[in-house]
Amino acid sequence: MAKQSGLTGWLNPVLLTLWVGALWMTAITASVLFKTIPDHMLAGNVAGKLFTIVSYIGLVSGLLLLIQRLASDGFSAFKQGLFWVILIMWILVLIGEFGIQPLLAQLKASALPNDVMQSVFASRFKTWHGVASIAYMIECLLGVWLVVKSN
Template identity: 80%
Template sequence: MARNSGFSGLITPVAITLWVGALWMTAITASVLFRTLPDRQLAGLVAGKLFTIVSIIGMVCGLWLLLQRLAADGLSAFKQSLFWVLLVMWVLVLVGEFGIQPLLAQLKASALPNDVMQSVFANRFRTWHGVASIAYLLECLLGLWLVIKYS
């Protein structure tokens, strides 16, 4: 990644650090919550809030980084692995936040007053939670690649 001077040159590494750091820290924190708190519903509620915050960070940082690449390199940005990794990460955030998370919330709401894992929706919830976990892991790994390759 070319080093730019000025505001954009400063913001780009900060945006990468904030996004990728938030991804990994939230994954670690969620794991700790589920291992530490005896109430899995409470752990899930707190983890869900953290994942929403990291999604917002990803949407903002990802959009900034994509626009910055396009502004700096024009159409040749489409020939860069950096651009495509950022785009895939950003799409994963959007799919997770606006596709998978609402589906999981609907399954939880449909199970009320029971816990979703004690309902007829448990298998669907597990499946979609697994899809969300794989997408999040992919986003984390792409972020790690981004940091290693462009730091």
């Protein structure tokens, strides 16, 4: 992202730091939760809350970054790799939060009172959780690319 003065001069790096930092910190935290808390249902619930918070950070940050790119560069923003990486990350957040997460929540609810991993829904849950994990890792790696390219 090009150097700008005024509000966008400090806002863009803050938004990018907040988003990408939250992505990586939540990934690390989720791993620690599952290694530390013996009750995996509880660990999963806490991790799920953290991932939801990060999704909303990403939705707001990504939207503001996209708007800023369009406001400063007009239609030429569509020719910039940074714009497309932010857009792809933002779409991944949308898909994860409003597509995959509700599906995972429904599978968990259908399994109650049992843990979803001890139910007939375990295979579907594992598959969709894997899809969500891959999408999240792609988002994390694209975020690192953004941080490197924005300097």
